[in-house]
Amino acid sequence: MKNLLTVIWIGLLGLFPALANAEDRPLLTVTLPDRVVEMTADDLAALPVSKFETETIWTEGVQQFLGVRMVDLLAHFDIDEGTLQLTAANDYSITLPVDSFRADGAVLAYERNGAPMTLRSKGPLWLVYPYDSSSDFQTEVIYSNSIWQLDRISLIAE
Template identity: 70%
Template sequence: MQAVAVLGLWLSLAALPARAGDILLTFTLPDRIESFDHDALAGLPVAEFETSTIWTEGMQRFRGVRMVDLLAHLGVTDGQLQLTAANDYSIEIDVESFRPDGAILAYERNGAPMTLRSKGPLWLVYPYDSSPEFRSEVIYSNSIWQLDRMALK
């Protein structure tokens, strides 16, 4: 019975958007750790696009920060990034693979913050409809959701 209550609590919390000041992303660098809440991410150059995805129905509007802008803000120019989701799923991506017309670290979808249940708090998304280059197995596997941690390797 207690396990059912804990599961119910977790599911209800997963449906809630982050509160003001909640840390959405922890970025570990060799010499420091940077933490970002919604306001800190939204304070970086904003990028938006509309695209369809293989995981959702219809067109989706994403708002976030381009990965190239986030990496420039942190002074990261090369290396390997480890991106980790809330459930500890993890991928690695070369820093050099990010392009100015490519991936954004989305913190909003269709005008609303994303919850864990809706693939948030952050989702690395690409403008899939803009080019065949963004519709490959590699890009789809890089499109990690429920993202909450990054580390430069």
């Protein structure tokens, strides 16, 4: 009976690969001129971690975000100029100049309130700003740049 259950379990994993290695699935695909890098949750967590609390116009109450600052992600890939295209799971995209990111600004959040974000909760990644920390982060431009369900970033060749 134990062998039969093992065979069934292995068969289910083949049918549902997301169950097999959910932690190994890429959360973010970064496309650079010379390569494409798929980053898992572990890859992102290995970068410098940023954590802050803020209110957003899309949620109720103070939210806690954990992720990597965009300036740290860009430094990781040696990106210091150009334009980025950030794209969500539903193919919504925005473009931002690399020099628009600052050390106290945008965070590529992979956790909200202590839990990974799902598509239903604006994940897997959400570009958020510490909105409460400065009026600089309370503008229509910043709000429109706060893309959620983010799963792709491309450096656009200039």
